[in-house]
Amino acid sequence: MRQLEDTYKHKGLRKQLVQEISRKGIKDKAVLNAIHKIPRHFFFDKIFDAHAYEDKAFPIDAGQTISQPYTVAFQSELLQVKPEDKILEIGTGSGYQACVLLELGAKVYTIEYQKKLYQKAIRFLPKLGYQPHMYQGDGSKGITRFAPYDGIIVTAGAPTIPEELIKQLKIGGRLVIPVGNNDIQSMVLIEKVSENKIKKKQFDNFSFVPLRGERGWPTNGEIK
Ligand code: SAM
Secondary structure, three states: OOOOOOOHHHHHHHHHHHHHHHHOOOOOHHHHHHHHHOOHHHHOOHHHHHHOOOOOOEEOHHHOEEOOHHHHHHHHHHHOOOOOOEEEEEOOOOOHHHHHHHHOOOEEEEEEOOHHHHHHHHHHHHHHOOOOEEEEOOOOOOOHHHOOEEEEEEOOEEOOOOHHHHHOEEEEEEEEEEEEOOOOEEEEEEEEEEOOEEEEEEEEEEOOOEOOOOOOOOOOOOOO
């Protein structure tokens, strides 16, 4: 296991990263503070340290990615997390976004499709002092047994908005989900106004790895 060392150089680079995403339009102070606090390089192999504070997505295991910091901040800002909110994240990946949600004070449930990534995250995050509830499997239909949620964040590109996710939101809850094709998706925010009414807003384009599973894209024979 890599040594977890957070040097002045890392801290300095992290500060610059926060300034960069703030210049790009992120305003939520709690979100910026969370990104400032969490050593993103801990989620990278040591040899790739230098890339951890670039505002870019980066490959992790199993053909997946740790999302771009700006994207993490953008989705977190749209969620409007309040302390003690119950948040479901679909697509644990490296676990970085889950840590940001924990720093915002949320109770975090997170599910990952790829067994290898799930196993890595469940061993690694507690070493950093982060304890989200972690699950492995297809999260494209949410996790009914812990519903309803104050917020649901999907960190993989979906072909359509799964109805099940809207059902699992509390009234007043928010779903943040990238929707589009395999190359490009627009960020969609759904606010559940009442049991039968939603408000939908569409934001900028992003590029995520595909959401798999029953409400996602076919797998092309990828291994879980
Ligand atoms: N949130 C992650 C982070 O902070 O590193 C980034 C996640 S990566 C862009 C998207 C993740 O979604 C991948 O790890 C992928 O395996 C996962 N995924 C795709 N389809 C899924 C599904 N149906 N259920 C759960 N996870 C899924």
